[in-house]
Amino acid sequence: MIRRCLALLLTAGLGLAAAPRPAAAVEVTISCGALGQELELCRDGAQAWARESGHRVKIVSVPNSASERLALYQMMLAGAAPQIDIYQIDVVWPGILGHHFIDLRPYSHGAEARHFPAIIANNTVDGRLIAMPLYTDAGVLFYRRDLLEKHGRAVPATWEAMTETAAFIQQAERAAAAPGAQPLWGYVFQGRAYEGLTVNALEWVASSGGGTILDRDARITIDNPAARAALARAGGWIGGIAPEGVLTYTEEEARGLFQSGNAVFMRNWPYAWALAEGADSPVRGKVGIAPLPRESGDAPTGVLGGWNLGVSRYSRHPAEAAALVMYLTDAAEQKRRAVVAAYNPTLPALYQDPEVLAANPFFRTLLPTFSGAVARPSLAAGGRYNRVSNAFWTRVHDVLAGRQAADPALDGLAQDLRRIGRRGW
Ligand code: GLC
Numbered sequence: 001m002i003r004r005c006l007a008l009l010l011t012a013g014l015g016l017a018a019a020p021r022p023a024a025a026v027e028v029t030i031s032c033g034a035l036g037q038e039l040e041l042c043r044d045g046a047q048a049w050a051r052e053s054g055h056r057v058k059i060v061s062v063p064n065s066a067s068e069r070l071a072l073y074q075m076m077l078a079g080a081a082p083q084i085d086i087y088q089i090d091v092v093w094p095g096i097l098g099h100h101f102i103d104l105r106p107y108s109h110g111a112e113a114r115h116f117p118a119i120i121a122n123n124t125v126d127g128r129l130i131a132m133p134l135y136t137d138a139g140v141l142f143y144r145r146d147l148l149e150k151h152g153r154a155v156p157a158t159w160e161a162m163t164e165t166a167a168f169i170q171q172a173e174r175a176a177a178a179p180g181a182q183p184l185w186g187y188v189f190q191g192r193a194y195e196g197l198t199v200n201a202l203e204w205v206a207s208s209g210g211g212t213i214l215d216r217d218a219r220i221t222i223d224n225p226a227a228r229a230a231l232a233r234a235g236g237w238i239g240g241i242a243p244e245g246v247l248t249y250t251e252e253e254a255r256g257l258f259q260s261g262n263a264v265f266m267r268n269w270p271y272a273w274a275l276a277e278g279a280d281s282p283v284r285g286k287v288g289i290a291p292l293p294r295e296s297g298d299a300p301t302g303v304l305g306g307w308n309l310g311v312s313r314y315s316r317h318p319a320e321a322a323a324l325v326m327y328l329t330d331a332a333e334q335k336r337r338a339v340v341a342a343y344n345p346t347l348p349a350l351y352q353d354p355e356v357l358a359a360n361p362f363f364r365t366l367l368p369t370f371s372g373a374v375a376r377p378s379l380a381a382g383g384r385y386n387r388v389s390n391a392f393w394t395r396v397h398d399v400l401a402g403r404q405a406a407d408p409a410l411d412g413l414a415q416d417l418r419r420i421g422r423r424g425w
Contacts, residue, residue, distance in 0.1 A: 026317045027056040028324050030086040033069075033307060034061040035251055036271040037341040042088075042328070045336070049327045055320050065250050066090050067194040070386060073097065080314045085321035089131055090195070091122060091306040092378035092385055098125030101310035105129050107322035111330065115346045122379070123308055130310050132329040133346035135337060137305030138373035139203050139292055140366065142258060142266040142276065146286040147173070159204065159233060159293045162187065162265060166241040169264045182262050186241030188254040189267040193397040196250050198376065198389045199303045200267060201396040204230040206374045207294035207301050213392055214377040214417070218425040222392070223414040230295070231406040235399045247401055259283055267292060269305060273360065274342035289362045291369045304373035306346070338363075344370060384420055391416040 032042035039061050046057040062069045073087055077100040089097060105112075105128075112120045112129060119133045141162075143155055151169050156162035166186025173184045190196030206212055210227035214220055238244060246254070251268055258266035259275060261282045266272070276287045292301040309325040311318050327333065335350055337343040339359045350356050357364055378385040395413040398404040404412070 022054040025055050026320050027058055028085045028317055028321050029058040029060060029083060030309075030321075030324065031060045031062055031073075031084050031088055033064075033088050035064050036255075036275055038271075038343075041337050041341055041343070045328050045333050046324065049324050052327075053320070053323065055324075057324065060084065062088075064252055065192070065194045066196065067386075067390075070096070070195075077312065077314070082312075082314045082316050085312055085315040085317055086325055087310050087312060088134065088307050089310050091119070091136075091304065091308065092195075092376050092389075094123050094125050094130055094308075095378055095382040095385055097310075098128070098130045100313055101128075101130040102313055102315075102318055102322070103128035103130065104132055104311065104322055104325065107319065107326060108132065109326075111326060114331070114349070115329075116348060119306065119308075119346055131308035132310075132325050134307045134309050134329055135334070135343040136346050136370070137269045137271075137307075137344060138366075138370045139199060139267055139302035139305070140270060140362075140369060141290045141292045142268055142272060143288050143290060144264050144283065144286055145288040147264055148288075155288065155290045156265075156293050159208070159230075159295055162293045163233070163237065163241060166264050170241060182260070185243050185257065185263045187237060187265045187267075188242060188246055188249065188257050188263045190250055190254060191238075191242070191246040191397070191400055192248050192250050193393050194250065195389060195393070197393040197396055199305065201231065201234070201392065202374065202376060203267070203292055203301065203303050204234050206303070207292060207296070207299045209296040209299050212374060212377050213388065214380045214425075216380055218377070218380040218421060220414055220417045220421070222417070223410045226296070228406045228410055231396060231399050231409065234396075235402070235406060238400050238402070247397065270342045270344055270360070270362070272342075273362065274340065289366065291366060300372050300374045302369050302373050304375050306344075380425060381421075382425055384425065387420045388417060391420060 030046060032039055043059055046059060050057045076084060115133050123131045147169050153165045156165050170184055170186040189200050205227045208226045208230040210224055210230055211221040213222045254266055254268055255272045257263050259281055276283050294301050309329060311321040315321050331347055334345040334347055335356060338345050338356045342360050351363055381388045391413055395409040399406050399409045
């Protein structure tokens with residue numbers, strides 16, 4: 001089984017150069033994400049550490065879908081597989097996977113004090129620091145500034161305004177398009193049945209005052225009128241302002257369509273900024289970033305995301321692996337990742353850094369979006385978070401695909417959640 005898992009993990013780079021060799025050079029294997037420019041950044045950072053330390057690094061990449069990645073990690077870790085030393089884990093996984101990772105404090109020399117305290121608290125399980133923060137994330141709205149200007153429209157502040165503006169521009173542009181041109185769509189997002197849909201749907205719900213599925217005390221709150229209305233509205237987008245294909249989209253499919261110039265609005269994470277602004281991007285210079293819309297006054301907008309590096313308890317080289325984790329999560333690497341590829345640092349000091357801000361002006365303007373981002377209910381659900389999320393995204397996907405109306409879907413979800421939590425959380 002573990003052999004099969006490993007075969008599924010794409011081996012992205014083997015035995016990166018190392019010199020000078022320490023007395024006992026070892027090979028450390030790190031599993032990095034591959035969304036956008038992640039893999040390249042990981043390889044460059046790991047290579048720099050290998051050069052400095054004299055150890056060797058092997059990099060394995062994993063599927064882009066966070067849910068597929070979790071399933072692979074769970075198989076590897078349940079089998080106590082020693083093949084991977086460092087795992088890149090999602091901000092919502094410490095409660096699910098934390099017991100498989102070593103406490104990093106003996107290796108951190110207090111570096112955790114320089115990161116956002118909330119992320120360190122999130123990564124501390126039973127008093128053990130099981131992962132160091134690599135980057136943080138919050139959902140944002142990307143828009144085509146040129147198209148809004150051309151049609152005299154403002155950046156939408158509410159979901160209703162977004163829906164209306166998207167439909168208006170989509171229709172006007174299509175009516176004027178050359179025959180055979182790719183159709184322009186109003187809105188693209190992550191609609192596949194996976195963790196990304198949980199994030200999107202929680203954004204629709206929380207920004208409408210409908211809560212966060214479970215509250216902090218794990219009481220089930222999702223079955224409420226604001227949540228029902230938010231889901232019903234999203235169901236109306238499919239085949240209208242959003243292509244039917246959005247039901248299979250993760251982050252990269254949405255970015256592909258937006259970046260090729262075929263969408264007015266996109267919900268995505270900040271990494272899409274550096275690529276939209278890239279030298280070969282058809283939308284370079286035409287894109288703006290704003291907070292996601294909200295329906296009710298001061299409701300929060302984006303959901304909190306982000307990734308962390310943990311060292312497996314089954315690693316044969318925990319000290320060297322921890323050293324690489326500390327290197328990759330330290331200020332120099334976080335700055336490089338922010339400047340080159342718009343990954344949000346987890347070190348508050350870097351939000352004052354002129355080079356970081358020059359590359360990502362929205363780090364300054366969207367600070368409240370980042371600091372006020374909505375947390376998924378992973379702390380309340382603990383080890384059962386993925387079951388909660390899976391129940392949520394399945395019901396939401398049914399609504400988007402027209403298999404179920406929002407009301408019965410949320411009634412059913414509340415029942416699913418009662419079953420998942422019946423022995424307490
Ligand atoms: C991003 C976020 C992560 C989230 C995932 C969902 O990678 O950083 O927290 O779970 O998207 O697709």
